[in-house]
Amino acid sequence: MEETRQYSVVRVGVGMQWRDEILHALRVLGGAARYDELYLFIERTTERELSREWKATVRRTIEDHSSDSMNYRAADLFVHLDRGFWGIRGEPISPEFLEAREGAGTDEIVDMVLVREHWRRMPNRARFDPQAFTISHADSSSFIDEGLRAFFEYRQLGVADATSGKFGAHVIRAVPGEESPGEWHSHTLDFQMVYVTKGWVVFEYEEHGEHVLRIGSCVLQPPGIRHREVRHSEDMELIEITSPAEFPTHSRDAPV
Template identity: 50%
Template sequence: MPDSHATPGKLAIVNHLGPDSFKPDGLRPFFEYRPLGLDTLTGGKVGAHVIRARPGMHADAPRHTHALTFQFIYVLKGWAIFEYDGYGEHKLVPGSTVYQPPGIKHKEIAHSDDFEVLEITMPAEFETATVE
């Protein structure tokens, strides 16, 4: 039977991540990322992060796409405004969900200092490309 007990530093089916688990080394410098370990537990098939704004830093990313098969976002705190190709601008607030179809062109326009989301992707690692 696999080890299902939470042990510091070891991933299992139950994990407890402390406040120091956010890292500033993700896709965007104005966010901090808390990896949830699904990449390791699924052999890279699924990725999951809690992503939060770095207070005082604002969105400054070009319009882009991601090369993945699935991306889902659930807003936990704060707000953000995103623009999605063919769908226009949308203000996301706590409880908002976003299914980003593969390859959709999008751009973040603004976010609050307390913006925080849960993001789930397939696969865990994927390419991001700037588009016009």
């Protein structure tokens, strides 16, 4: 069975005339839509019971309300833009949305619209809780030697404070002349990712051996995995992202 995504959008249909539901759908879809996009949007948002002939009803309603159609007989609401492609007469079409939909399939287009409406309708507070907006610039923050390892320096990126400690992110760089003692250890956390931006570093992992991480290398370290930093270049810099920001570290015996 096909999975249906759930979004917080206005539910329409019950008590509405078909022309009004079509107008609503076209406006949410950026001011214009093809029949297949219109059908899928209505299927996902309507509260009305859809009959076997409902798609024909949609087409007939549009043609009845368009002077571009030979079946025109009511208010002139819809404009024919291309084969199977309709807009609202006298209303603009969103150029941003037209550009975004180029090359996209029907499902992608409707999902994009529903996601946009979902977030648009959510209160600002609900969108971002429990996170706060933050930016960290390299020229306005500094490295400090208060971190997990004495042979590294750390520049915090503000993520820990912005997420109430749920996540942490920092830039780590080597302290020139300092070397790693190569101690095996593990961490108790939910997530840990490392991305190297400068130089190189050698890590050794339980069951995975040594790996040389260089510029552009990224590693996801599963929770609890035994590992150690073996050596690094003096110009090494990397970004580490963890969840949570603070977590216990345990000294471990070398894997057998």
